[in-house]
Amino acid sequence: MTAARSGPAFSIHDIPFSTYGSWFGISPVLAERSRAEDLHLVSHQNGMHAVLRFVPLDATTGDRADTRVESTPSLLGWARDDGRIDLTYESPDTVRLRGEGLGLRITAADRALTPFTGTYFYRDPADGAHVFTSYETGRRYRITVLSGSAVEETGGQALGGSDRGLTISADAGAVWEAAVEELDSARGPYASSTRFSEVVAAAERDFAAFVDAVAPWRSPGTPAAELAAYVMWSATVRPASLVTRPAVLMSKHWMDKVWSWDHCFNALALASGAPDLAWDQFSLPFDHQDESGALPDSVTHSEVLYNFVKPPIHGWTLSRLRRRLPDPLDRTQLAEIYRRLSRWTEFWLTARRAPGADLPHYQHGNDSGWDNATTFDPERVVVTADLTAFLVLQLRELAELADELGLPGEARRWTRTADATQAAMLDQLWTGERFVARGVDTSKTWSTSSLLDLMPMVLGEHLPDNVAKALAARIDTHLTPYGLATELPTSPHYRADGYWRGPIWAPSTVLIEDGLRRAGRHRLADEISDRFRALCETSGFAENFDALTGTGLRDRAYTWTAAGYLLLAEAHELRHATPPSAAHADG
Numbered sequence: 001m002t003a004a005r006s007g008p009a010f011s012i013h014d015i016p017f018s019t020y021g022s023w024f025g026i027s028p029v030l031a032e033r034s035r036a037e038d039l040h041l042v043s044h045q046n047g048m049h050a051v052l053r054f055v056p057l058d059a060t061t062g063d064r065a066d067t068r069v070e071s072t073p074s075l076l077g078w079a080r081d082d083g084r085i086d087l088t089y090e091s092p093d094t095v096r097l098r099g100e101g102l103g104l105r106i107t108a109a110d111r112a113l114t115p116f117t118g119t120y121f122y123r124d125p126a127d128g129a130h131v132f133t134s135y136e137t138g139r140r141y142r143i144t145v146l147s148g149s150a151v152e153e154t155g156g157q158a159l160g161g162s163d164r165g166l167t168i169s170a171d172a173g174a175v176w177e178a179a180v181e182e183l184d185s186a187r188g189p190y191a192s193s194t195r196f197s198e199v200v201a202a203a204e205r206d207f208a209a210f211v212d213a214v215a216p217w218r219s220p221g222t223p224a225a226e227l228a229a230y231v232m233w234s235a236t237v238r239p240a241s242l243v244t245r246p247a248v249l250m251s252k253h254w255m256d257k258v259w260s261w262d263h264c265f266n267a268l269a270l271a272s273g274a275p276d277l278a279w280d281q282f283s284l285p286f287d288h289q290d291e292s293g294a295l296p297d298s299v300t301h302s303e304v305l306y307n308f309v310k311p312p313i314h315g316w317t318l319s320r321l322r323r324r325l326p327d328p329l330d331r332t333q334l335a336e337i338y339r340r341l342s343r344w345t346e347f348w349l350t351a352r353r354a355p356g357a358d359l360p361h362y363q364h365g366n367d368s369g370w371d372n373a374t375t376f377d378p379e380r381v382v383v384t385a386d387l388t389a390f391l392v393l394q395l396r397e398l399a400e401l402a403d404e405l406g407l408p409g410e411a412r413r414w415t416r417t418a419d420a421t422q423a424a425m426l427d428q429l430w431t432g433e434r435f436v437a438r439g440v441d442t443s444k445t446w447s448t449s450s451l452l453d454l455m456p457m458v459l460g461e462h463l464p465d466n467v468a469k470a471l472a473a474r475i476d477t478h479l480t481p482y483g484l485a486t487e488l489p490t491s492p493h494y495r496a497d498g499y500w501r502g503p504i505w506a507p508s509t510v511l512i513e514d515g516l517r518r519a520g521r522h523r524l525a526d527e528i529s530d531r532f533r534a535l536c537e538t539s540g541f542a543e544n545f546d547a548l549t550g551t552g553l554r555d556r557a558y559t560w561t562a563a564g565y566l567l568l569a570e571a572h573e574l575r576h577a578t579p580p581s582a583a584h585a586d587g
Helices: 196-214 225-234 262-270 275-288 314-324 331-350 385-404 408-429 451-462 465-477 506-518 522-539 559-577
Strands: 024-031 034-043 049-058 068-072 075-080 083-091 094-100 102-108 119-123 130-134 139-147 150-154 165-169 175-183 298-300 303-305 437-439
Touching (some): 049 130, 094 196, 102 175, 165 175, 225 559, 262 275, 262 314, 262 506, 275 314, 385 408, 385 451, 408 437, 451 506, 465 506, 506 559
Antiparallel strands (some): 034 049, 049 102, 075 083, 139 175
16 A cells, blocks of 8 residues: 655645646535535636545445545545555646555536536547546546456436446455546547656655745744645646636635735745746736726636725835845846836826825725725725825835836836825824724724724834834734734624634735834734744634634635745744844834
């Protein structure tokens, strides 16, 4: 039998088993709030769709076998004392299976087949392979049995409601093997001379190379680094359909998109070790920039949404990305990103400023990325200080880019706009104690207990000291034993699983931690980093976390959470490798 392989073990109920470049994974999670007893092949082409069900069988009775599922980055296994089935990726669209002492039933996930939905099953007379065709994904799934003494087929060419699939087994003491491919219309018969153990070893090497590239600094003090890297590596897909570049999806669970601010954190985490992939992450939403200059809300395999946008954190990101990339951007890249970032900025200065207004506005909480934050309870079309702060940083980054490109007039224009916008923010939204939001239609102002109101901390060194001091003091009140609660826990609006009304999130953590450091508040920044890293090391890489218990919530394999951990862990390791300086004293 194949032995368990090295690498971080993980629960398949939390993190799907997949590989770099693949559009499918193996998981019991079929949709949000939908988990199956059996593992399924779940594809993310044309949406999230469970296509095939895998059921291990007792080799003697043919009944379902009770097994334990074991998963590491290179190998997934169903195991019990007298048998084992292993699955590994041979390529992004092909998995290999090997069984001894257990059989395997592979069936269509859904029994129903209509003229427009479901999965049809037949034996291909050209090569003898068994093929499932899925209306939902628009792809075919070919099973080629490589060895085994018994193959039993059910439901071949059946229409309507029917069990469809095949059973693979072998004689006692013998081994069976098979390959499963996701393909388009047709390809040549499957053939491979590579032994199963060699396929596993190659998968191990591929993941090890990725980890060594993106987290060479890891140590016993960063115990979750390899698993964070796996979450990102396994969520990466090849270019296909509307995904124009290799892309790190937010998850290969149901959050299987690239949202136009999530991608920024993934780009930063990858920058030093996988610079080309990092640049692809940063650039992908810009490939879909519309005629107004707006970025889409999200991009996925077969869908680009423009009904909302996301906040302009791209200037902040680009500034840090350029410092993290091992080689500077060449002039062509600088000119291209300058053009794209300029258009994105002009969108906020024109389409998102009311006539005569100095400050831009959101049209809904979704535009901020903090969909249901309490800041948006009184009104939805609002001017907020976080938006202005992000835009100011973007304007300042554009000024630097223009200067590097030899455009001094444009550099001065961007700088003047940044100075004027920040001055208007402080004049119109700062009360002397805190920032308020203002309704565009009513001109009413209000403050809330949302951490969103404190996000101007991201301005860091650009903030007046009294403002930075007041923001840091309020941020401290949001710090629970596990990290920064997005709604003050004492607020009547706090909800343990309230999305942006309480739970801890990676992006707000990373942005605030960075702003505090640049404002000289290192002690609080250290505490935030320490608690968030410990949270991930205990609770994994969930979409968000209960702020009072640390429990992972919602999608449990979220890449920007893994990216946030990698960024904070790397910075922590490097700080401890470098003697502290007097500059690290709190101001």
